[in-house]
Amino acid sequence: MADQMTKTQVNLFGLSKADYRGNPSTLCQGCGHNSISSQIIAACYEMNILPENVVKFSGIGCSSKSPTYFLNRSFGFNGLHGRMPSLATGALFGDYTLHGIGVSGDGDSASIGMGQFKHVVRRNLNMVYIIENNGVYGLTKGQFSATAEKGLQLKSQGTNPYMPIDIAWEALVGNATFVGRSFAGDPRSALHSYAWGKEHEVALHELSFVPPAEDITVEYDEGEAKEVTLHDGSRIILKKLEHEYDPHDRTAAMRILEEANAKQWLITGLIYISPTKPNLVDLHNLSPTPLNRLPENRIRPAKDTIEQVNNLMF
Amino acid sequence: MTTLQPVAEIEAPAEKQPVINNFSITVATVNGSGSQTSNITILRALFKMGIPVSGKNLFPSNIQGLPTWYTIRVSKDGYLARREEHEIVVAMNPASFLQDYNDVVPGGAFFYADDIKVPNNRQDISLYPMPVKQFVKESGAPSNLRDYIANMVYVGVLAQTLGIDLDKIYMALNFHFKGKVKPIDLNFGVVKAAYDWAVQNLTKTDPYRLEPMDATNGLIMADGNTAAALGSVYGGVHFVAWYPITPASSLAESLNEYLPMLRKDPEAPDKNTFAVVQAEDELAAIGMTVGAGWAGLRSMTSTSGPGLSLMTEYAGLAYYTEVPLVVWDVQRVGPSTGLPTRTAQGDLTFTYFMGHGDTQHIILLPGSVNECFTFGWQAFDIAERMQSPVFVLSDLDLGMNQWMAEPFAYPDKPMDRGKILWEEDLEKSDGVWARYRDVDGDGITYRTLPGNRHPRAAWFARGTGHDENARYSESDKVWHDMLERLKKKYNTARQYVPKPVIDTMDGARIGIIAFGSTDPAIKEARHILAEKGLPSAYLRMRAMPFTSEVGEFVSQYERIYVVEMNRDGQLHQLLTLEYPEQATHFISAAYTDGLPLTARRVVQAILATEEK
Numbered sequence: 001m002a003d004q005m006t007k008t009q010v011n012l013f014g015l016s017k018a019d020y021r022g023n024p025s026t027l028c029q030g031c032g033h034n035s036i037s038s039q040i041i042a043a044c045y046e047m048n049i050l051p052e053n054v055v056k057f058s059g060i061g062c063s064s065k066s067p068t069y070f071l072n073r074s075f076g077f078n079g080l081h082g083r084m085p086s087l088a089t090g091a092l093f094g095d096y097t098l099h100g101i102g103v104s105g106d107g108d109s110a111s112i113g114m115g116q117f118k119h120v121v122r123r124n125l126n127m128v129y130i131i132e133n134n135g136v137y138g139l140t141k142g143q144f145s146a147t148a149e150k151g152l153q154l155k156s157q158g159t160n161p162y163m164p165i166d167i168a169w170e171a172l173v174g175n176a177t178f179v180g181r182s183f184a185g186d187p188r189s190a191l192h193s194y195a196w197g198k199e200h201e202v203a204l205h206e207l208s209f210v211p212p213a214e215d216i217t218v219e220y221d222e223g224e225a226k227e228v229t230l231h232d233g234s235r236i237i238l239k240k241l242e243h244e245y246d247p248h249d250r251t252a253a254m255r256i257l258e259e260a261n262a263k264q265w266l267i268t269g270l271i272y273i274s275p276t277k278p279n280l281v282d283l284h285n286l287s288p289t290p291l292n293r294l295p296e297n298r299i300r301p302a303k304d305t306i307e308q309v310n311n312l313m314f
Numbered sequence: 315m316t317t318l319q320p321v322a323e324i325e326a327p328a329e330k331q332p333v334i335n336n337f338s339i340t341v342a343t344v345n346g347s348g349s350q351t352s353n354i355t356i357l358r359a360l361f362k363m364g365i366p367v368s369g370k371n372l373f374p375s376n377i378q379g380l381p382t383w384y385t386i387r388v389s390k391d392g393y394l395a396r397r398e399e400h401e402i403v404v405a406m407n408p409a410s411f412l413q414d415y416n417d418v419v420p421g422g423a424f425f426y427a428d429d430i431k432v433p434n435n436r437q438d439i440s441l442y443p444m445p446v447k448q449f450v451k452e453s454g455a456p457s458n459l460r461d462y463i464a465n466m467v468y469v470g471v472l473a474q475t476l477g478i479d480l481d482k483i484y485m486a487l488n489f490h491f492k493g494k495v496k497p498i499d500l501n502f503g504v505v506k507a508a509y510d511w512a513v514q515n516l517t518k519t520d521p522y523r524l525e526p527m528d529a530t531n532g533l534i535m536a537d538g539n540t541a542a543a544l545g546s547v548y549g550g551v552h553f554v555a556w557y558p559i560t561p562a563s564s565l566a567e568s569l570n571e572y573l574p575m576l577r578k579d580p581e582a583p584d585k586n587t588f589a590v591v592q593a594e595d596e597l598a599a600i601g602m603t604v605g606a607g608w609a610g611l612r613s614m615t616s617t618s619g620p621g622l623s624l625m626t627e628y629a630g631l632a633y634y635t636e637v638p639l640v641v642w643d644v645q646r647v648g649p650s651t652g653l654p655t656r657t658a659q660g661d662l663t664f665t666y667f668m669g670h671g672d673t674q675h676i677i678l679l680p681g682s683v684n685e686c687f688t689f690g691w692q693a694f695d696i697a698e699r700m701q702s703p704v705f706v707l708s709d710l711d712l713g714m715n716q717w718m719a720e721p722f723a724y725p726d727k728p729m730d731r732g733k734i735l736w737e738e739d740l741e742k743s744d745g746v747w748a749r750y751r752d753v754d755g756d757g758i759t760y761r762t763l764p765g766n767r768h769p770r771a772a773w774f775a776r777g778t779g780h781d782e783n784a785r786y787s788e789s790d791k792v793w794h795d796m797l798e799r800l801k802k803k804y805n806t807a808r809q810y811v812p813k814p815v816i817d818t819m820d821g822a823r824i825g826i827i828a829f830g831s832t833d834p835a836i837k838e839a840r841h842i843l844a845e846k847g848l849p850s851a852y853l854r855m856r857a858m859p860f861t862s863e864v865g866e867f868v869s870q871y872e873r874i875y876v877v878e879m880n881r882d883g884q885l886h887q888l889l890t891l892e893y894p895e896q897a898t899h900f901i902s903a904a905y906t907d908g909l910p911l912t913a914r915r916v917v918q919a920i921l922a923t924e925e926k
Contacts, residue, residue: 023785052767055609056774068774068786075764077608077635078776079601080627086555086593086601087608093553093589094609095765116601119594287585291552292610292763294579296729299550299587299612301576303724309544309576310721313534314358314489 012048020045022069032184033063033132037070040101040130044071055091055098059084059113063105063132071101082113085120088127089280095290096281100127106147107137110165114146117167121174126279131167132184149264169257172250172272179253179272183238185217185228225265241269248273333521335365335390337401339472342414343465344407346378351490351501352465353384357716358486359478360388361535364527368394368834370715370910375560375654381410390527394718395835396910401522402476404468405430406446423475423520425468440520444471445511453504466501470508475516477524480509536719538686538712542616542642543568545690547576548725551640552611554590555602557621560654561710562644565616566590596621600628600641607632607639608775610734610763612694616642618710619652619661622668629703630669634800635775636750636759638697638732642706644713647908656908657710659830662884665705666858672797674804676811677858678706679829683719685856686712691725692812698732700807701758709879711910712831733760737768745770749784750796757803804859811857814864819849824920825871827864829855829885832877832911839916848924855885860892868896875903875920879911 010016020041025034044051056076058064064084067076079087088100109117109131120129137143144152144160147167152160171179220226223242229235239260246252253272260267287294339356343349350371357369368387374380387397405414405426412433418424420438428443446467455463473480484502491497542565546554551573556566570590579587593599599615606613617625622643632639645661647653665677676696678689689706697704733754735747745768750759759782762771773784780796781787819840828836833854840850853867868874868889874896876886883902890897903919905911 050767052769052772055764073769073772075762075772076774077605078774078778079604080631080777083597083601083628086598087605089591089598090553090555090602090605090607090611090613091609091764093606094611094763098765115594116598119598284589285584285586286589287579287582287587289581290765291587291589292765294552294587296550298579298581299552299577300548300725300729301578305576306548306722306724309572310534313536313540313719313721314361314486314716 011045013050015045015051017041017045019073020051020071022067022072025066025069027062027065027069031062032134033066034069035184036103036130036132037066041070049099053098055088055100057084057088057091057100057102057127059104059108061105061108061137062134063103064108066132067101067103082108082111083116084108084113085116085125085129089120089123089125092126092281093284093286094292096126096286097290100125102127102129104129104131106131106133106145106167110146110167110170114165114170118170118174121171121176123280124175124177124277126281133167166257166261168267168271169254169261172253172257176272177274177277178270180270181266181268183218183228183266183268222269237263237265239263239265239267241267241271245269247271250274331521332523333401334523334525335388335527337388337522338397338399339386339388339402339404339476340400340414340417341384341386341404341468342407342410343382343384344378344409345374345376345380345382347406347465348462349382349384349406349465351462352469353386354716355469355483355486355490355501356472356478357386358489358535359473359482360386360524361530361533361718362482362485363479363524364530365524366390366392366394366527366529366718368396368715368717370396370711372909373655375651381407383410388524390529392529393834393838393841393913395838396912398912398914402472402520404472406465406468421521423522425471425475427464440518442471442475442516444468444508449504449508449511452507453500455500459500462501463504466504467508470505470510471512471516473505474509474512475518475520476522479526480506530718532721533718534721535716536683536722537564537714537716538680538683538708539565539616539644539714540568541683541686541719541722542680542690542706542708542713544572544722545687545692546614546640546694547572547690548687549691549694550612550729551614551694552588553603553606553613554588555593555599555606555613555615556590557593557596557599557617559596559618559621561646561657561714562616562618562621562642564714565642565644566592596624597628600625600639603639603641604628604632604637607637607697608635609765612640612698613638614640614642614693616644618644618646618654619648620650622661622665626668626670629675630671630673631777632703633669633673633675634671634777636701636761636800637703637775638694638701640693640697640704640706642708645707645709647906653908655710657831657879657910658906658908659707659709659832659879660881660884660906661707662829662878662880663882663887665707666888668705672801674801674859676700676702676704676804676807678704678812679856679858680706680708680712681815681830681833681854681856683712683717684722687722689812695727695730696807696810699730699758699810700803701732701761702803702807707830709831733758735760735762735766735771737766737771740766740768740770748782749773750780750799751782752799752802756806757799757801758806759799808859808861811859811861813861814856814867815854816852816863816867818851819844822849822851823872824848824850824924825867825874826850826852826877826916826920827855827867827874827885827889828852828877830879832879832916835911835913835916836877838913839920842913842917843920846921848920850920858888860889864889865893868893868899872899873901873923874899875901875923877903877911877916877919879906880904881906 051073054074056067060081225239360367373382423440427446603615647658883904886902
């Protein structure tokens, strides 16, 4: 199929990859956020998702700037720091046929936005929630974020004394119906995660790490643990889930994250999925016509009801 | 309070001369003891007797145990503001008993539970002990209902001594208990027994009497929060996000009650054309509301001062990204927790400037239950026309107390959905359009909504600088021009907001400007002042921005008193900013103590200057 598309240069909708692009990125060259944006473009193009059927949301921070850099033909709203989930929640009631993509960062979701993150997970909003986690504050120049590991040393900040928040764990505990994690430098895995997320409309957790000049790429197999050295000299160990791993078992998912935590591994892959739970908009049993297209006679009660209302008063 | 000289708005009772339909009844009980049912039953019975009546619940921030008062005013002349004088006092609470006893006006009547010992130092009032405990015992009611039974005793005793029609009490109980025979019979049985006991055992020595009138025919009783919810339903609200807070909760709860009842989609009756979401806090409530408004929904939230504070950042973003939404602020005393169960008008300047940078918001100021209904639907028309947040400032007194009102009137205008471009509009223009270009010269630009599938429809909303095509921009000129256009748009709003209500008396030398729930107190104060030879003109503001009528009014009077329930004279400040050349003519008559304003306060404030 990929070969076929390369030949024709258009997908099933007759759209070329250019129809999925955004504006040129203003993020640092080689930033992991950019590779995630490229992967979103590739995923939507290859999965034949009409850009008009997607709505983009973000909060504040480097990651949250990135929705400008993909899917120019999709509506988007760059909201407030830590408050993207509520914005997306309201907006997705406008037209239930739309799919949400929310892009956030570790500061935006794990610090200022932890409350809204947990609540949007609990409500099972029909949105892929991508957290681009690099463990630091980029735009404000390098303060620790809540996902920074304990003991991490940064030149301007000293040593991080606090325990990190594991966003994948928080999503799982919060009853997310899809939890996945991938490394931005592993394009095949990221695309795969996105495809799952798109299909199941649930939270997704991306990891990316700011490189100063060039992309970090890493390829590793299922079940393999791979150490990656980042540009600040720190090291992380990525552990891809085994092929046999069953992501339907929530208890197993919790156990594997807990074990990985003890070994200081970062689990990548599809950690948990529960495909049958209704999403937030489904729960509200909405009209088949999108709410934002209902004419006046379907939203203003008929004139004869006013007497009924007045009779209800004393 | 003791420093004030009494204003004789109600005649002192002459010897043995009956006082009919013109006094106040205050009931002192323990919060959480179920007295609200008794009090509202009295209020409703009086209303059904055709007597103009108002009721105000003066309650503490407490679930159970603290003193609470309910004050009912009957006024044959239709003056329904709270009064500071208590002619009839019912004392059921030992904790406030002494204060309640001392509060009775000379010549007044004091009804009390007879297990509380009365000091014997007032010969100027009538004392009526009530054997409340005995009634409770004899009723055989289960322990969880005993407080309710106790409170029904005073309903029966008052009915007999003042002349409340028992049939009307039955009607009120029937309404309250939604026709359920068992609680109606239990409560009415106590009322009737207490009535019969009073016939046998009490001798009336006070002059206060109730007589049926014909002054409430065709009227309804409702609270402002219910009216606001119903108005919003008739405004076609699609989306509500809210977080519980006194005194606003009953607004959203009423939406939950009435939306399923009234919003039947003729084309898909088993599906919903609305959604109500209880958010995790006010930050999320307004975030959801902004998202829904941006997506083309008639979107609202309701809150009070502390919640409004939390909504500030999104309010600024919505102003600048030009998102329509409606925020009801049922005001209470602040800052912080303040007095959460007391009323105030303290959020006006905060709301007007809410945001950071240069922000001016559209504010509607309902002054009655009927305006809560009307502004409920009009707020959406204005928000969508102006592509802007619209704040509606009600207050606890208006929102939570029962008021006499005209029946709600069906909207007299079709909806105004504002400047929206759909697929067919973009096809006509070959997809050429710009989100923030002022095509019509009124500062209001065209918008498309998510779900519009035209390939040129999409745009990106952002709080950062943006050009006419909604593209990121840090250009100095772009920023400046955008802010100037928003100012122009705000000026355009002057022609869309409700105009003030103006009432002038012959020979008026002074003006009064006010807004909201102070209206009854001001009407009464103007009557008193006119009788003292001081006729006045009255302008009741119903919206910000100021409209041309306000400018004309302020230029006509040498002294204009600005009456409001806050400390700093917030409307006075805004008037001074808007009409600096008139600044020395404005005199602040601001007063706040958490209680609904009285005519006496208004008269005192005005006379203090006028008699200089």
